[in-house]
Amino acid sequence: MSTLRPYITSIIIGALTLYLYLLSSSKPSLYHHSSSMSTNSLTKYLSRSTPLPPSTPLARSDLKLAVLRNAPVETEGFTLALFAPDIAVSHFGTIHKLHPDDFTYILDLTAQTSTLPTPDRPFNTWAIDQPRTSQPIDLVLVPLGTLDPKPKKTYAEEYREVSVQGYEKGKTALKEEFGGYTELPSILHDLMDVVLEAREGKMEKDDEVITRVKGLFGNVF
DSSP, X not given: OTTTHHHHHHHHHHHHHHHHHXXXXXXXXXXXXXXXXXXXXXXXXXXXXXXXXTTOOOOGGXXXXXXXXXXXXXXXXEEEEEETTTEEEOTTSOEEEOOHHHXXXXXXXXXXXXXXXXXXXXXXXXXXXXXXXXOOEEEEEEEXXXXXXXXXXXXXXXXXXXXXXXXXXXXXXXXXXXXXXXXXXXXXXXXXXXXXXXXXXXXXXXXXXXXXXXXXXXXXX
16 A cells, blocks of 8 residues: 555646646736726726826837827827837826736727728717717727837828717717628727726825826828
C-alpha cells in the first residue's frame, strides 16, 4: 500500500489542477471584445483610473480619439479625448491614466464603427427617433493617422467621423431606415454608452485644461 501512496497523491493533485484550470478558463474574460459583457465591464473606467495633475503634458501627435457635442446650448461641447499611451481627459477637464485594457477596448469599439455604412447627413449622423427636434449630436472623431503639429485647413482631412443625434440609453429606433438598419447599430450604441460616461457626475470644470485640449484638435469648431 505504501508503494501506491505516491501515485494516488499524484493523481489527486493532477485532477485538482485540471479542475482549477477548467474552472478559470470557463469564466468570461473581463475585456473579451466580442462578448455582450464587454461594454458592461468597461463601465466606470474613469473610476478605475489613476488621476493625473492638470499640468500633464498632452501632445497633438498622441491624440487617438476626440468626442464632441453639438447642441443648441452647447455648440462647441467637449466630452472626451484619448491620448497615447493611455491618457483620458473627461468632460470636466480631469486627466486620467486609464487601465491599459480599458484604453484599448474603447479604441477597438471606435475602430469597429468604420465597417458601418456612412449616412448622407452632416457629421455622418445616425439620427434616433425622438419626439422633440433640435436633439444634441454626439460626434466621434478618429485621427486618420498621426496628426501633424500644424492642423490642416479642414478637419475632414485629418479625421474619420461618425455621430449620433438624440442618443438616449436604451432607445435605438432610427428616425428613418438607412443602409438596411432600422435600429442604431449595436456597436454605436455601445460606443455612445462608453464615451458619454465621461460626462457623468457633477464637478467644477477645469476650463484651462479643456481649452488646451480643444486647441489640439485643429479646425473642428
